Structures are given as structure tokens and as C-alpha cells.
Amino acid sequence: MAIIDLVRWTPDGDQTIYAYRFPETNLSTYTQLIVQESQEAILFSKGQIVGKFGPGKHTLNTENLPILRSLYGLPFGKKNPFTAEVWFVNKLQPYNIDWSVNRMDIHDADYNTGIPLVARGRYGLKIINAERFLIKIVGARTSFDQKDLTDQFLGEFTTKTKSAIVQFMMSNKIGLKQISAHLDSISNHLRTTMLPFWENIGFDLKK
Structure with missing residues (x-):
């Protein structure tokens, strides 16, 4: 050839x-x-x-x-x-991956009852370790795009995201009326919690 x-x-x-x-x-x-x-x-x-x-x-x-x-x-x-x-x-720029949690049951201290919540957000990702990324998730494909990433990890990172939000709200006793005031804190907690997950497959998590 x-x-x-x-x-x-x-x-x-x-x-x-x-x-x-x-x-x-x-x-x-x-x-x-x-x-x-x-x-x-x-x-x-x-x-x-x-x-x-x-x-x-x-x-x-x-x-x-x-x-x-x-x-x-x-x-x-x-x-x-x-x-x-x-x-x-x-490795040029972050990629935006949208996520959503359709239902989380949170115990609200103000109302002393369980309240179902819906959460949506976006992860900004950037490849920082190309070798780890290729070896761990690309495999035998000929290319790997945003849809491949979402399809492969949507269930796992949605579950981890839901768990992190519930844990943060429960441990800080954040009720329905206080959510808006704590959005930045929740976002920062999500980044800290989810960063090891994304770093393990070669990404940095911007937000």
C-alpha cells in the first residue's frame, strides 16, 4: 500500500x-x-x-x-x-454538556415535608490529558464527539450530580425558599464533587 x-x-x-x-x-x-x-x-x-x-x-x-x-x-x-x-x-475550548435531573425529593425544613425538585445545568469541559482521554474512553472508534460523550456518560454523571445536590442541600439545611440565594454555592459544590470524575477521563471541569 x-x-x-x-x-x-x-x-x-x-x-x-x-x-x-x-x-x-x-x-x-x-x-x-x-x-x-x-x-x-x-x-x-x-x-x-x-x-x-x-x-x-x-x-x-x-x-x-x-x-x-x-x-x-x-x-x-x-x-x-x-x-x-x-x-x-x-484541546481548543470548553464544550458545553447540558444535564437535567427530572426529580429530586428534598426534605424542606421550612415546610417540614418532602418537596420534589427539578434541576438543570451545564458542564463546561476541556480536555487536559489527551493520552488518558484516548485510552479510557475513545477505544476503537474512528472519532469521538460531544454526542458520544453524552451517550456514554449521561446516566452516570446525572446520578452523581443528583446525589451531590441532595447531599449539599440536606447538610446545609437549604429549603425551597433559600435555593436562589445558594445557587453559586451549589454550583461550586458540584464542581468540587464532579471534578475527580471528569479528571479521571482526561477533562477539566470549568463550571
């Missing part, structure tokens, strides 16, 4: 795409890799990460990828073919 001379990813204006796998894997030590300012590129070969590249133009030679010498026995300074998957990760 033909050897690829140039590897790059230019999104078609769809900023909800978190990661994209370049469709070809037949590379060489003369292949040029172009990484845009908003991206990080990670190469996988033989089941392991062989290189990570930030913005700029890079040659995929043994100087930039010394591990190729041991993986493929490639000599230094010559044009040699090898195979690798190239993943581009979009």
Missing part, C-alpha cells in the same frame, strides 16, 4: 469533535505531521504510545520517535516504513 507523506486534520467547522483518527496507518520516517494550534497528536503502534506532538510541523523520523528503533529495528537517518495510528485531539 502507498506510504502517506503528509498527516493532518482540519475539522469541517464542527467543534464538538473531541478526537479524530487519521484513516491511514502506512507511514514512514519521512512522513510530515502537521498539528494545529488547537490540537495535540498522539501516535499508537503495536499497542503502545510511541509519540506525542504539540502544535507545529513534525517529521516522524527516529530522532523524534526513538522508540521506532526498538519496535521496528529502524536505522537512524534513513527512510523506512512503519505503521501507526495517528489520533488528533481537539
Whole structure:
């Protein structure tokens, strides 16, 4: 098969795409890799990460990828073919993920009764660990977008969000009449509680 001379990813204006796998894997030590300012590129070969590249133009030679010498026995300074998957990760800006909890039963101290509440909000996410993100959640896909993230984790982070809100309101004895005055505190508590969940899969939680 033909050897690829140039590897790059230019999104078609769809900023909800978190990661994209370049469709070809037949590379060489003369292949040029172009990484845009908003991206990080990670190469996988033989089941392991062989290189990570930030913005700029890079040659995929043994100087930039010394591990190729041991993986493929490639000599230094010559044009040699090898195979690798190239993943581009979009790290430009936060992505907004809407969430909603359809019902929470809160004991209201003012009325001394249980009151059903509905909560809605938005998480602002940004990829900070591309390696962890790719390994933990992208898997065998060819791309990963906002819908994939929502579909995969909606149930889990909605349950955790509901639990955090109920716990905060109960421990601080916040009743129905005080909710508006505590929205910032609830939001900050949610960030503190949910941050480890998102960091575990490579994201930072903005709000």
C-alpha cells in the first residue's frame, strides 16, 4: 500500500469533535505531521504510545520517535516504513454538556415535608490529558464527539450530580425558599464533587 507523506486534520467547522483518527496507518520516517494550534497528536503502534506532538510541523523520523528503533529495528537517518495510528485531539475550548435531573425529593425544613425538585445545568469541559482521554474512553472508534460523550456518560454523571445536590442541600439545611440565594454555592459544590470524575477521563471541569 502507498506510504502517506503528509498527516493532518482540519475539522469541517464542527467543534464538538473531541478526537479524530487519521484513516491511514502506512507511514514512514519521512512522513510530515502537521498539528494545529488547537490540537495535540498522539501516535499508537503495536499497542503502545510511541509519540506525542504539540502544535507545529513534525517529521516522524527516529530522532523524534526513538522508540521506532526498538519496535521496528529502524536505522537512524534513513527512510523506512512503519505503521501507526495517528489520533488528533481537539484541546481548543470548553464544550458545553447540558444535564437535567427530572426529580429530586428534598426534605424542606421550612415546610417540614418532602418537596420534589427539578434541576438543570451545564458542564463546561476541556480536555487536559489527551493520552488518558484516548485510552479510557475513545477505544476503537474512528472519532469521538460531544454526542458520544453524552451517550456514554449521561446516566452516570446525572446520578452523581443528583446525589451531590441532595447531599449539599440536606447538610446545609437549604429549603425551597433559600435555593436562589445558594445557587453559586451549589454550583461550586458540584464542581468540587464532579471534578475527580471528569479528571479521571482526561477533562477539566470549568463550571
